[in-house]
Amino acid sequence: xxxxxxxxxxxxxxxxxxxxxxxxxxxxxxxxxxxxxxxxxxxxxxxxxxxxxxxxxxxxxxxxxxxxxxxxxxxxxxxxxxxxxxxxxxxxxxxxxxxxxxxxxxxxxxxxxxxxxxxxxxxxxxxxxxxxxxxxxxxxxxxxxxxxxxxxxxxxxxxxxxxxxxxxxxxxxxxxxxxxxxxxxxxxxxxxxxxxxxxxxxxxxxxxxxxxxxxxxxxxxxxxxxxxxxxxxxxxxxxxxxxxxxxxxxxxxxxxxxxx
Amino acid sequence: xxxxxxxxxxxxxxxxxxxxxxxxxxxxxxxxxxxxxxxxxxxxxxxxxxxxxxxxxxxxxxxxxxxxxxxxxxxxxxxxxxxxxxxxxxxxxxxxxxxxxxxxxxxxxxxxxxxxxxxxxxxxxxxxxxxxxxxx
Amino acid sequence: xxxxxxxxxxxxxxxxxxxxxxxxxxxxxxxxxxxxxxxxxxxxxxxxxxxxxxxxxxxxxxxxxxxxxxxxxxxxxxxxxxxxxxxxxxxxxxxxxxxxxxxxxxxxxxxxxxxxxxxxxxxxxxxxxxxxxxxxxxxxxxxxxxxxxxxxxxxxxxxxxxxxxxxxxxxxxxxxxxxxxxxxxxxxxxxxxxxxxxxxxxxxxxxxxxxxxxxxxxxxxxxxxxxxxxxxxxxxxxxxxxxxxxxxxxxxxxxxxxxxxxxxxxxxxxxxxxxxxxxxxxxxxxxxxxxxxxxxxxxxxxxxxxxxxxxxxxxxxxxxxxxxxxxxxxxxxxxxxxxxxxxxxxxxxxxxxxxxxxxxxxxxxxxxxxxxxxxxxxxxxxxxxxxxxxxxxxxxxxxxxxxxxxxxxxxxxxxxxxxxxxxxxxxxxxxxxxxxxxxxxxxxxxxxxx
Numbered sequence: 073x074x075x076x077x078x079x080x081x082x083x084x085x086x087x088x089x090x091x092x093x094x095x096x097x098x099x100x101x102x103x104x105x106x107x108x109x110x111x112x113x114x115x116x117x118x119x120x121x122x123x124x125x126x127x128x129x130x131x132x133x134x135x136x137x138x139x140x141x142x143x144x145x146x147x148x149x150x151x152x153x154x155x156x157x158x159x160x161x162x163x164x165x166x167x168x169x170x171x172x173x174x175x176x177x178x179x180x181x182x183x184x185x186x187x188x189x190x191x192x193x194x195x196x197x198x199x200x201x202x203x204x205x206x207x208x209x210x211x212x213x214x215x216x217x218x219x220x221x222x223x224x225x226x227x228x229x230x231x232x233x234x235x236x237x238x239x240x241x242x243x244x245x246x247x248x249x250x251x252x253x254x255x256x257x258x259x260x261x262x263x264x265x266x267x268x269x270x271x272x273x274x275x276x277x278x279x280x281x282x283x284x285x286x287x288x289x290x291x292x293x294x295x296x297x298x299x300x301x302x303x304x305x306x307x308x309x310x311x312x313x314x315x316x317x318x319x320x321x322x323x324x325x326x327x328x329x330x331x332x
Numbered sequence: 333x334x335x336x337x338x339x340x341x342x343x344x345x346x347x348x349x350x351x352x353x354x355x356x357x358x359x360x361x362x363x364x365x366x367x368x369x370x371x372x373x374x375x376x377x378x379x380x381x382x383x384x385x386x387x388x389x390x391x392x393x394x395x396x397x398x399x400x401x402x403x404x405x406x407x408x409x410x411x412x413x414x415x416x417x418x419x420x421x422x423x424x425x426x427x428x429x430x431x432x433x434x435x436x437x438x439x440x441x442x443x444x445x446x447x448x449x450x451x452x453x454x455x456x457x458x459x460x461x462x463x464x465x466x467x468x
Numbered sequence: 469x470x471x472x473x474x475x476x477x478x479x480x481x482x483x484x485x486x487x488x489x490x491x492x493x494x495x496x497x498x499x500x501x502x503x504x505x506x507x508x509x510x511x512x513x514x515x516x517x518x519x520x521x522x523x524x525x526x527x528x529x530x531x532x533x534x535x536x537x538x539x540x541x542x543x544x545x546x547x548x549x550x551x552x553x554x555x556x557x558x559x560x561x562x563x564x565x566x567x568x569x570x571x572x573x574x575x576x577x578x579x580x581x582x583x584x585x586x587x588x589x590x591x592x593x594x595x596x597x598x599x600x601x602x603x604x605x606x607x608x609x610x611x612x613x614x615x616x617x618x619x620x621x622x623x624x625x626x627x628x629x630x631x632x633x634x635x636x637x638x639x640x641x642x643x644x645x646x647x648x649x650x651x652x653x654x655x656x657x658x659x660x661x662x663x664x665x666x667x668x669x670x671x672x673x674x675x676x677x678x679x680x681x682x683x684x685x686x687x688x689x690x691x692x693x694x695x696x697x698x699x700x701x702x703x704x705x706x707x708x709x710x711x712x713x714x715x716x717x718x719x720x721x722x723x724x725x726x727x728x729x730x731x732x733x734x735x736x737x738x739x740x741x742x743x744x745x746x747x748x749x750x751x752x753x754x755x756x757x758x759x760x761x762x763x764x765x766x767x768x769x770x771x772x773x774x775x776x777x778x779x780x781x782x783x784x785x786x787x788x789x790x791x792x793x794x795x796x797x798x799x800x801x802x803x804x805x806x807x808x809x810x811x812x813x814x815x816x817x818x819x820x821x822x823x824x825x826x827x828x829x830x831x832x833x834x835x836x837x838x839x840x841x842x843x844x845x846x847x848x849x850x851x852x853x854x855x856x857x858x859x860x861x862x863x864x865x866x867x868x869x870x871x872x873x874x875x876x877x878x879x880x881x882x883x884x885x886x887x888x889x890x891x892x893x894x895x896x897x898x899x900x901x902x903x904x905x906x907x908x909x910x911x912x913x914x915x916x917x918x
Contacts, residue, residue, distance in 0.1 A: 145458075154524035154852055170774070197696055203606040204595045212409050219406050220456065224595050225518075225588015228606055230528040231841065232695045240528060240588065243519035255426055257456040261517040262588030275411050322696050 117214035118192065118269055119299040119327040120283070121309045124165075126293040127187050132286055133162055136187060136294075139285035143270065145258045147248030157239040157259075159267040160189040160282050168318060169330075186330065187294075189282070190237040190267040191318060192216045194325030198229035198238060207264075214299075214327065215269050223263040230264055234322055238266045269296075299327065364446040366439045369432035381432060384415050395451070398425065425457050434459065474891050478634060481887045484732045484879055486640050491731075492880070499873040506866020509859045510585065518588055520859045527841045527854035531864055532586035537833045538716070539579030539871070540613070540688050541709070542826075545717030546572025547620045548681040549749075551674040559896060560745055562889045563737045567728060568721050569624040570884070574874040575720075576617045578867050585863060605694045608687040616677075616684045623673045629656050629666060630888040645881070685713040692836065698775040699768060699840050708760045715753040716829035719802075719822035722746055724875070726819045728884055737885050740814035747810040747818045750825070754803045761796075779839050787853050788839045791831050798828030 127133065140160045141148060150156040162185040166173035173182050196216050199209050206222040207229055209215075230238045244261045252258060256272060259265055270280035278284075279296050286293040297306035306329075309315070315329040383390055385397070401423040404410040413423045421428050433439040436459060444450065513520050523530045546568035553561035584590050600607050633656035635641055636649040656662060689709035692700040722743060729738040765784075768776045783792045802821035809817035838854055856864070878884070 152524060154526055155519070156525075201604050201606065201695065203601055203604040203610075204599045205601045206595075206599075208407075210409055217406070217409075221402060221406070222592070222595055222599060223589065224592045225590075226583075226586070226606065227528040227588065228604070228691075230525060231697070234696055236526065239525050240518070242524070243517045252458050254458040257426075257458065260452070260455040260589075264588075271409070275405075275409065324696075 115211050115214060115300070117194065117299040117327060118274070119214075119297065119306050119329065120189075120269075120280075121295040121306050121315065121329045121331060122187055123293050123295075123331040124184070124186055125331070126290045127286070128184060129290065129293075132289045132293060133185065133187060135285040135289060136160060136282040137162075139281040140267075142251075142253060143256065143273075143281040145245075145249050145252055145256050147245040148250065149248055155242050157241065157245065157265060159239075159265070160187060162187050169316060171319065171321065172316060172332075187282075188235070188237075188318070189328060190216060190269075191235055191324070191326030191328045192269060194327060195323060197232045197234060197322075197324055201228045201232040203228065213274065215271055215274070216266075217268060217271065218265055220257075220259050220263045220265065225262040225264065227264060234324065235318060235326075238264050240264050364442045366442040382417075382419070383432070384413065384419075384421050384428070386416075389416075398429075398453075401425075425453065430459065473894075477891055478887055480734065480737070481883045481885050481890070482635065482638060485635070485881065485883065486638075488880065492876075496873070496876060499869045499876065502869035503866050503873060506863050506870070509862035509866070513585075513859050513863075514590075520857055522855045522857045522860060524852070524854070526852070527838060529586070529837055529841060530854055531834075531856045531860040532582045534830065534834045534837055535864055535867055536579050536582035536586070537688055537709070537837070538830050539575045539582065539867075540685060541713035541716045541829065541833070542720045543572045543575035543579065543616075543620070543717065544681055544685060544710075544713035545575070545721040546570070547616075547623055547677045548714060549718060549721060551623070551677045551681075554670070554674040555678070558745075559893065559900065560742055562893050563734075563885045564721065564725060564742055564746075565889065566624070566627065566882075566884055566886045567724050568717075569620065569627075570875060570878050571717070571720055571724060572620045573617070573624050574871050574878070576613065576620065577874065578871045580613060580617070582867065605687060605690045609684075609691060612680070612684045612687045616680050619673065619677055619680055623670075623677055625652065626666065626670050626673060627886055627889065628652060628882060629654055630658065631883050631886060632656065633658065634887055635883070648881070682710055685710045692840075697840050698773070699779045699836075702764065702768075704760060704764050704767075708764060711753065711756045711760055712829055712832060715750075715757050716826055718746055718750050718753060719825035719829070722750070722818050722822040723826065726815060726822075728879070732879075732884075734885065737890065743818045744810060744814040747806050747814065747821070750818065750821060751803070751806045751810075754799060754806065754821075754825070757799060758803075779842075782839050782842065783835060787842075788835055791835050795828045795831040795835065798824040798831070802828070 137160055140146065144159060146157050146159065164182060165184040165186050166177070166182040168186040168188055192215055194214070196207075196209055198207055199216060202208070203226060204222050204224055206219045206224070208217055208219075210217050225240070227240055230240055241259050241261050241263055246252070246258050249258060270278075270282075273280060283294045283296045295305050295309055297304040299306060299310075301307060309331070310329060313331050315331050317326045317329050320326070385393075390397070401413065404413075405423050411422060412420045414420055436454065521530065550561065550565040550568040554565065584593060587593060596607065596610055600610070602608075629652070632649045632653035636646060636653050641649065686706040686709065689705040693702065693705035695701060725738050725742065725746075729735055765780065768780050769784075782788050802824040805817045805821040805824075842851060842853065
């Protein structure tokens with residue numbers, strides 16, 4: 073009896089150890105995949121420089137946002153503005169740069185509509201909190217990407233992003249898309265999406281849709297390029313003009329700059 | 333007495349377990365016949381296309397291939413796939429696969445319905461003819 | 469003599485299991501209806517998406533996450549209280565430990581479900597394991613809460629073993645229930661070796677569970693604390709949440725005890741003195757809660773960072789002031805009831821205080837989560853206040869009913885007061901006298917040497 077009990081206990085021990093090892097495997101795997109890009113390594117980083125003055129033009133803004141909407145099959149006509157899917161939109165100067173506008177800034181200046189989008193931060197708050205790496209910073213060009221196939225819809229990134237750049241698909245988006253452009257997929261309900269600097273166009277060597285649309289109306293309204301390249305147009309602009317970025321003090325390192 | 337119960341139970345079990353097999357054949361089910369692309373569907377811009385890999389491989393492994401493409405495109409930012417035969421293809425469901433297989437009802441769904449699998453591709457990806465997608 | 473006393477205790481404590489009144493079934497039906505209603509609401513949410521909630525891209529988390537934090541908080545009743553009381557050898561714990569431990573397990577189950585309810589694509593939940601990123605605080609929660617659930621389940625089952633033996637040998641119990649008891653008694657026959665091993669196991673678990681419980685509510689707070697949102701990104705959040713958790717946990721425990729003693733006529737087991745002692749703990753926690761709250765709000769208000777001031781003024785004087793001051797008032801009433809009326813009306817005072825504390829703590833969770841998200845610093849359109857929809861209300865109410873339902877079923881199947889531990893109290897009597905003698909000058913005994 074004692075002998076059989078001992079072998080029984082042994083069996084249980086082996087089974088428990090096996091189960092324990094089995095459980096650690098996904099943990100180890102998770103640990104291995106949790107790395108953020110090594111600090112100090114200069115990786116490529118795409119960035120955008122927006123000229124606020126040149127963008128004070130309703131037609132230009134309309135063309136930009138419309139180009140983005142068509143390009144990515146964004147649903148429109150949402151009755152609740154807070155549930156609108158938006159990759160690019162405008163908001164008041166004082167809300168965009170709360171630490172730049174003060175109580176004596178003239179009302180007109182405070183109310184100026186500034187185009188905003190995902191900042192593709194160097195240290196993105198959304199990427200830090202994502203539990204599944206459904207959003208991540210692409211090392212090849214610094215774009216903060218989204219994988220709609222993997223997103224579980226927990227909305228932690230929506231909560232984590234201080235710029236309001238992320239939208240959640242509260243309902244089925246398709247019925248709200250006017251003309252579906254078959255070349256680009258729509259999204260399914262329950263996932264988060266945002267601007268990807270038009271990753272699908274970048275892949276083909278083209279500029280983002282909004283930049284193209286804006287510059288068609290006013291040359292130089294938006295400039296897109298590589299920050300890590302000292303000879304690029306954006307680098308030159310950043311060197312020679314007075315630029316600001318959104319809520320710099322938060323330490324996220326936004327990569328969309330504004331010429332004031 | 334319990335012998336009878338056991339045998340009866342076994343018979344019931346066998347009937348239930350083999351239900352899918354004989355039900356399908358009784359219902360006139362046969363091997364699915366996905367429509368091969370028409371000859372002219374394979375020619376674009378003067379160039380004739382072959383499927384990225386051979387038929388046998390695609391039948392068995394298209395799901396892994398597509399899954400792999402998806403990860404390479406979305407996560408690694410890559411664009412082209414080099415086939416076994418050494419040809420380059422853009423890794424895109426819409427721009428590559430659908431060129432020859434534009435209608436999923438006549439191709440994809442033939443087998444998917446038969447195998448009772450409902451992949452969620454079409455929840456987001458769009459058929460080229462712009463049909464408002466329905467169901468799976 | 470001792471035998472008849474033991475028999476009497478066993479009789480009293482197994483009575484709820486053996487005899488079931490009509491009121492029980494009535495309540496059961498009501499609870500089941502409420503849960504089914506919640507399920508219907510959830511099916512509506514599944515088919516139409518989270519659009520049926522009141523949430524939006526600014527306030528992207530609402531009632532479900534509030535419930536999550538609240539339930540995890542309530543779960544600290546249990547294990548932590550019972551473990552601390554066990555470790556510190558508080559003899560009066562004996563009749564209340566299981567009441568507390570059961571709260572823990574069921575509150576954790578309901579808390580975990582809240583996260584699933586909140587997800588946009590719940591069918592992908594396992595991505596958290598397949599593709600988990602340990603850098604995300606959400607994953608810390610998945611790990612800590614899983615460990616906590618497993619260990620508190622274990623900690624609930626361990627002390628059940630001897631009681632399962634008692635019930636297994638009860639001639640009035642037959643059928644499938646007897647089978648359950650036979651299985652869960654793990655061959656218990658009460659021999660000294662079994663007792664010794666059980667004591668060791670319970671002792672280890674009681675110690676292990678304290679850091680686990682603290683880690684759990686710390687990582688829950690870090691879901692918020694690790695972001696850079698105003699009034700969330702503060703170092704006080706983890707201890708504030710842990711204190712709040714134990715606080716609401718004790719209150720929930722008192723409510724459960726009061727109901728059980730009334731319904732099952734266990735006045736002789738859950739006595740006023742138990743409520744009085746728990747009341748003392750509750751006073752301490754109320755004081756701590758006030759201390760943390762004042763510390764947090766004073767720091768934010770005095771510093772006056774404009775981002776934080778937006779949220780702070782929304783709470784103190786703005787849209788959320790009603791909720792905020794109701795919470796403060798609840799805690800004040802609880803404190804007054806506890807301090808001034810506890811000694812005369814032990815049960816009445818602690819129960820009233822507990823009701824206010826449980827409600828107040830739910831509001832506290834809500835007013836930590838929602839005002840910050842209402843996004844005063846960077847409003848994309850205009851500030852809009854979040855109101856939960858009928859779906860959220862239904863699911864929330866169903867969740868609470870589900871919690872009570874689980875508890876109800878548990879009470880029917882297992883003795884809610886630990887039979888063997890109460891019986892053992894008499895044996896402990898002698899030990900206690902020895903221990904007290906040890907405190908006194910001029911005496912050395914075996915216990916101090918070892």
